[in-house]
Amino acid sequence: MxxxxxxxxxxxxxxxxxxxxxxxxxxxxxxxxxxxxxxxxxxxxxxxxxxxxxxxxxxxxxxxxxxxxxxxxxxxxxxxxxxxxxxDFRPVLLALLEWGNRHFAPDGTSVEIRDARSGHLVETAFVDPSTGATVPLEDIRVSPGPAASERVRKRIERHPARFTEEERP
The missing domain is CATH 1.10.10.10 (Winged helix-like DNA-binding domain superfamily/Winged helix DNA-binding domain)
Structure with missing residues (x-):
């Protein structure tokens, strides 16, 4: 198939x-x-x-x-x-590693993500490129981009993707 x-x-x-x-x-x-x-x-x-x-x-x-x-x-x-x-795929791998550590490491983490200078554990984050400020996940929204078709625009309008805890089923 x-x-x-x-x-x-x-x-x-x-x-x-x-x-x-x-x-x-x-x-x-x-x-x-x-x-x-x-x-x-x-x-x-x-x-x-x-x-x-x-x-x-x-x-x-x-x-x-x-x-x-x-x-x-x-x-x-x-x-x-x-x-x-x-x-450029590195942040995707690191986010997958972080997610796996959080949910599928019953005996503890085998690989951790740390700041090379401080040695502190770090987490993936979204950053506003114009200000450099970290944007909390609950403030993240997806929106149609310039090349979005009418179909995509309508889908996002009908089912806006929000990532807040209180909106979980």
Missing amino acids: QRKSFGTMECAIARSLERVGEWWSILILRDAFYGVTRFDEFQQSLGVAPTMLTKRLGVLVEAGLLERRRYQERPPRYEYLLTDRGR
Whole structure:
């Protein structure tokens, strides 16, 4: 059965999932942030089948998150390096790590997110780029962007996404 493609959908979340929505892809990106670059290193770290790893690396290269660069001529061998687009995925990984630590670490956290200078634990946050001020999650709203279709505008109008505690079902 052919999986539906999200690559051309209007929703940025759906388009993003087209590139990174398969779990091996996210784990490959995680390892790339930890400094893993070579096929055998990814395979050893992840325990993934070579055919699956080849496929997922290809998807990440095609999506522009990784760059494939030859590091050896004979036999030809390649390394996979994060691109600017791939490095921009870091906050997503950190938010996923924070969420997982909060909800799926019954024995405690195995990896924590800390400020490199102070050593203090930090949390993901939204920041107003014009003021630099942190915006509380309860004040966050989604709104139609300049390229939103009428369909998206109406959906947001009917079901505005708010992230406040009191609005939970």
